[in-house]
Amino acid sequence: MEAISDVYTVPHEHLDLCATIGQIAREKIAPRSAEIDERAEYPWDVRKLLAEQDILGLPFPIEYGGTGTGTLMLNMAVEEIAKVDASCALILMVQELGTLPIQLFGSEELKERFLPRCATGEWSPAFALSEPEAGSDPGGMQTSAVKDGDEWVITGTKNWISNLGIADFYICFAVTDRENRRMTAFVVEADRQGFSVGKLEHKLGIRASPTGQPVFDGVRVPDANVIGEVGKGLSVALATLERTRLGAAAQAVGIAQGATDYAVAYARERRQFGKPINEFQGISFKLADMEIRTAAARELLYKACAMADRGEPGRGKYSSMAKVFCSDTAMAVTVEAVQVLGGYGYVKEYPLERMMRDAKITQIYEGTNEIQRLVISRALK
Ligand SMILES: Cc1cc2nc3c(=O)[nH]c(=O)nc-3n(C[C@H](O)[C@H](O)[C@H](O)COP(=O)(O)OP(=O)(O)OC[C@H]3O[C@@H](n4cnc5c(N)ncnc54)[C@H](O)[C@@H]3O)c2cc1C
Structure with missing residues (x-):
C-alpha cells in the first residue's frame, strides 16, 4: 500500500x-x-x-x-x-x-x-511530437533527422500540433537512430527554410486554437538546437508531458466549474410549472452532483500539482490520475449542464454547448485517458 x-x-x-x-x-x-x-x-x-x-x-x-x-x-x-x-x-x-x-x-x-x-509573451512555441501514424505510440515516428557536418537535416510531417502557424518555434522530435528506435528533440524556428504550415483541422472544440500539420522538408538546424542528449528525445517528451498533462486537467476543472456555475444561475431563474427549476429535485441533485465531482477533481489536481512542485516520488502517477479524473469529470458535468438548460443548452446563444464540445479534447490530448490508465495500472504493480 x-x-x-x-x-x-x-x-x-x-x-x-x-x-x-x-x-x-x-x-x-x-x-x-x-x-x-x-x-x-x-x-x-x-x-x-x-x-x-x-x-x-x-x-x-x-x-x-x-x-x-x-x-x-x-x-x-x-x-x-x-x-x-x-x-x-x-x-x-x-x-x-x-x-x-x-x-x-x-x-x-x-x-x-x-x-x-x-x-514576456512576445514569442509563442509549439510542441511537435504526434504524427499521422504515431499518436499514442511515438515509437512509430517517421520524421527523421540526419547529421550533416555541424548541422541536422530534419524531414517529416507532424500531426495535430497546437499553435500551428502561430508559433515562432517548434519543438520537433525526430528519429536519429532508426535501428535502435531512438529519437532526439530539436528546436526549429518557424522562419527556417524548408519549414511550412500544412493542413489545418476543422475541429469539434477548442476551435480558436489552430491545430494541424507542420511540414519539415529538409530543414537545417545547427547542433546548438538539439535539446538535451542526442538519442534521448523520448525522455524529453515523457518528462514534459508528465508535467504538462496537469494543464489539461486544470483546463478540464475550469470547464466543469464554468458549466456548473452557469447551470446553477440558470436553474435559479428559469421557471416551469410555476416555480424555478432548481426547486425540482431532478435538477437540484444534478447540480449538487456536478459541484461534488468538480470539487473532488480540483482536490486531486491541486495535490498532483503540489507533488510536482515538491518533486515528490509518485508524482507521475498522480499527474495521470488527475488528468483522467478531471477530464472525465469535465465531460460528464458539461453533458449534465446542457441537460439543465434543456433546449437552451443545445444552441449557440448560450455557452454550454461550446463547453461540452471543448471538454472532449481533455480526454484525448496530452496522452489519451486509455494511455493514462495504462500508466497508472503499471504503477500499481
Ligand atoms: C486538438 C488537438 C490538439 C493536439 N495538440 C497536440 C500538440 O500540440 N502536440 C502534439 O504532439 N500532439 C497534439 N495532439 C495529439 C494528441 O496528443 C493525440 O491525438 C493523442 O496522443 C492520441 O493519438 P491519436 O490521435 O493518433 O490516437 P491513437 O493513438 O490512434 O488512438 C486511438 C484510440 O486507441 C486508443 N489506444 C491507443 N493505444 C492504446 C493502448 N495501448 N491501450 C488502450 N487504448 C489504446 C487511444 O486511447 C484512442 O482511444 C493534439 C490532438 C488534438 C486533437
Whole structure:
C-alpha cells in the first residue's frame, strides 16, 4: 500500500492572483468566447492581454523573466481562464508545453535564447511530437533527422500540433537512430527554410486554437538546437508531458466549474410549472452532483500539482490520475449542464454547448485517458 503523501496549502498570494485572473477572464475574455469559437479565430487580442498582465510569465522561473510561482499557480490560472474559455486557456498551456523541454533539458544558451521572449509573451512555441501514424505510440515516428557536418537535416510531417502557424518555434522530435528506435528533440524556428504550415483541422472544440500539420522538408538546424542528449528525445517528451498533462486537467476543472456555475444561475431563474427549476429535485441533485465531482477533481489536481512542485516520488502517477479524473469529470458535468438548460443548452446563444464540445479534447490530448490508465495500472504493480 502506498504511503499517504503530504497535503498542500495554497498561498494567499496565489489566491489573490487567481482572483485577479478570474476577473480579467470574466470581463475581457468571456465577451469574445462565442465569436472566436464561431469563427475559429486565434485571439491575438487575448494573447496580448495575457502577456501584458504577466500571465504568460507563469510557466517560467524568475531568472528567465518569469514569475517563478510554480506548477500549482500556473494551473490555477489555467483553470480560471478555462472557466470562461478553454481555447484561451490553451494559449497559456502551450506556453508551458512548448518550452518545458528547453527548461528541463536545454543548454544554457537555448534557455537564454528562447525563454525570456516567451515569458514576456512576445514569442509563442509549439510542441511537435504526434504524427499521422504515431499518436499514442511515438515509437512509430517517421520524421527523421540526419547529421550533416555541424548541422541536422530534419524531414517529416507532424500531426495535430497546437499553435500551428502561430508559433515562432517548434519543438520537433525526430528519429536519429532508426535501428535502435531512438529519437532526439530539436528546436526549429518557424522562419527556417524548408519549414511550412500544412493542413489545418476543422475541429469539434477548442476551435480558436489552430491545430494541424507542420511540414519539415529538409530543414537545417545547427547542433546548438538539439535539446538535451542526442538519442534521448523520448525522455524529453515523457518528462514534459508528465508535467504538462496537469494543464489539461486544470483546463478540464475550469470547464466543469464554468458549466456548473452557469447551470446553477440558470436553474435559479428559469421557471416551469410555476416555480424555478432548481426547486425540482431532478435538477437540484444534478447540480449538487456536478459541484461534488468538480470539487473532488480540483482536490486531486491541486495535490498532483503540489507533488510536482515538491518533486515528490509518485508524482507521475498522480499527474495521470488527475488528468483522467478531471477530464472525465469535465465531460460528464458539461453533458449534465446542457441537460439543465434543456433546449437552451443545445444552441449557440448560450455557452454550454461550446463547453461540452471543448471538454472532449481533455480526454484525448496530452496522452489519451486509455494511455493514462495504462500508466497508472503499471504503477500499481
Ligand atoms: C486538438 C488537438 C490538439 C493536439 N495538440 C497536440 C500538440 O500540440 N502536440 C502534439 O504532439 N500532439 C497534439 N495532439 C495529439 C494528441 O496528443 C493525440 O491525438 C493523442 O496522443 C492520441 O493519438 P491519436 O490521435 O493518433 O490516437 P491513437 O493513438 O490512434 O488512438 C486511438 C484510440 O486507441 C486508443 N489506444 C491507443 N493505444 C492504446 C493502448 N495501448 N491501450 C488502450 N487504448 C489504446 C487511444 O486511447 C484512442 O482511444 C493534439 C490532438 C488534438 C486533437
